[in-house]
Amino acid sequence: MGGTSTDVCLIEGLQIPVTNEQRIGAYANRTPQIEINAVGAGGGSISWLDAGDILNVGPQSAGADPGPACYGHGGDQPTVTDANLVLHRLRPGSRLSGHIGLDQTLAQAAMAVLMQKLKLDAASLADGIIRIAVARMVTAIKEVSIARGFDPRDFVLCAYGGAGPMHATLIADELEMPQVIVPLGPGNFAAFGSSISDIRQDHALTYTIQLQQSTFDDVELVFRQLEREGRASLVQEGVSAEAIHIRRSVGMRYLGQSWELEVDLPTNVDSLDDINAAFHTVHDRRFGHRSGNATEIVNFRIAAIGTVSKPTLREWSVTGSVAEALTEKRSVYFDNQLMDVPIYERTRLPQDVCVAGPAIIEERGSTTVVPPPWQARIEDFGNLILERR
Numbered sequence: 001m002g003g004t005s006t007d008v009c010l011i012e013g014l015q016i017p018v019t020n021e022q023r024i025g026a027y028a029n030r031t032p033q034i035e036i037n038a039v040g041a042g043g044g045s046i047s048w049l050d051a052g053d054i055l056n057v058g059p060q061s062a063g064a065d066p067g068p069a070c071y072g073h074g075g076d077q078p079t080v081t082d083a084n085l086v087l088h089r090l091r092p093g094s095r096l097s098g099h100i101g102l103d104q105t106l107a108q109a110a111m112a113v114l115m116q117k118l119k120l121d122a123a124s125l126a127d128g129i130i131r132i133a134v135a136r137m138v139t140a141i142k143e144v145s146i147a148r149g150f151d152p153r154d155f156v157l158c159a160y161g162g163a164g165p166m167h168a169t170l171i172a173d174e175l176e177m178p179q180v181i182v183p184l185g186p187g188n189f190a191a192f193g194s195s196i197s198d199i200r201q202d203h204a205l206t207y208t209i210q211l212q213q214s215t216f217d218d219v220e221l222v223f224r225q226l227e228r229e230g231r232a233s234l235v236q237e238g239v240s241a242e243a244i245h246i247r248r249s250v251g252m253r254y255l256g257q258s259w260e261l262e263v264d265l266p267t268n269v270d271s272l273d274d275i276n277a278a279f280h281t282v283h284d285r286r287f288g289h290r291s292g293n294a295t296e297i298v299n300f301r302i303a304a305i306g307t308v309s310k311p312t313l314r315e316w317s318v319t320g321s322v323a324e325a326l327t328e329k330r331s332v333y334f335d336n337q338l339m340d341v342p343i344y345e346r347t348r349l350p351q352d353v354c355v356a357g358p359a360i361i362e363e364r365g366s367t368t369v370v371p372p373p374w375q376a377r378i379e380d381f382g383n384l385i386l387e388r389r
Helices: 080-086 105-116 122-144 164-175 186-195 216-234 274-287
Strands: 004-007 022-024 027-029 037-039 045-049 057-060 179-182 197-210 244-254 261-265 295-305 326-334 337-345 358-364 366-368 372-380 384-388
Touching: 004 122, 037 122, 037 372, 045 080, 045 105, 045 122, 057 122, 080 105, 105 122, 122 164, 164 179, 164 366, 164 384, 186 261, 197 216, 216 244, 216 274, 216 295, 244 274, 261 274, 274 295, 326 358, 337 366, 366 384
Parallel strands: 337 358
Antiparallel strands: 004 037, 022 027, 045 057, 179 384, 197 295, 244 261, 244 295, 326 337, 358 366, 372 384
16 A cells, blocks of 8 residues: 555465456556456545545545645645554654654544534544545455455455555455564565566467367467477566576367356376366356366466565564653554553564554554454564454
8 A cells, every 4th residue: 555556466376366457547458467356545545535525545646746735735635644654653743754743733624524514523434434444454364355256254364555454454354364574674565575586577379178078288289389488588688598488378268158267286286187177166156156167278378487586585683672662652543432552663573472453553655453352463574464353
């Protein structure tokens, strides 16, 4: 979650999902791309009333210029960031990047019109804005999980981006997810991932094979052709042959269907029965049933991946007590009331010591909110683990 949107991706078994069915505006985009579901809910998302005086949040955004009202750069509409500031989950008077001040007075002034129309005080309105933004993000997660046969409770929520850790536990509560991970440096986590990512090229061939009328050698022949192309292309980019590995997938359907499902094939697949079994599993999870009808492959895909060297992560070496990480106590709005809440500096928290909510954990570039039913701890490599008590 950043300033304009929240981007959601479901990763199962550490495999990054790829799709060919995204759209840019009204246009279909069939280029292979990571399957990310974006929704207009970010720190700069604007709160507004529709024709029936119903409170909405986003997708309109204040952007970086003028930004939220509290920045003091001319913004006059209330945003999610303004709401968090009014609730004191962001520290009033703090400065982002050392120079953008957070002015609570400007944030409340921007909410004045909505407060008057809805007959709410500033804290109640701000809490409502956060809840609506969370509902939008929850819907985005359901679209890539429940709608596709996955139970969010079987997964961990990884929250990053500057605003992600502020709302992660609220989202996890709605989805009954038991654990949240906040990586070290969440505001820079996407950039870090980009800098260490392997090189990947996708190659595809539209070719129809009815499995009941074919052999595994027919399938293997098509894949080997694609793999030769993929390996040769990566070698031209300077990737050594030893660093290249291949992932296979097929677009499959029951005979007579007009659409296909993407089926990843494990490396140990060596028969048509294995391919059919993989397809039946994906179809059953997606639609809740499987059939004994004939199946066919309509396209072949390979991902040629060139492995790059990865940095060695440093283990978390901070020692001492939680008390040494305490920077202040602040009145923060939780459960419809203001509570005296401890504020901690993340970089000073020792490993494996629990911080019980309510608490706020601050760091350069992000803030993690730990509400009353949750607790937080730092694991071996500095990631923050939040769990519901």
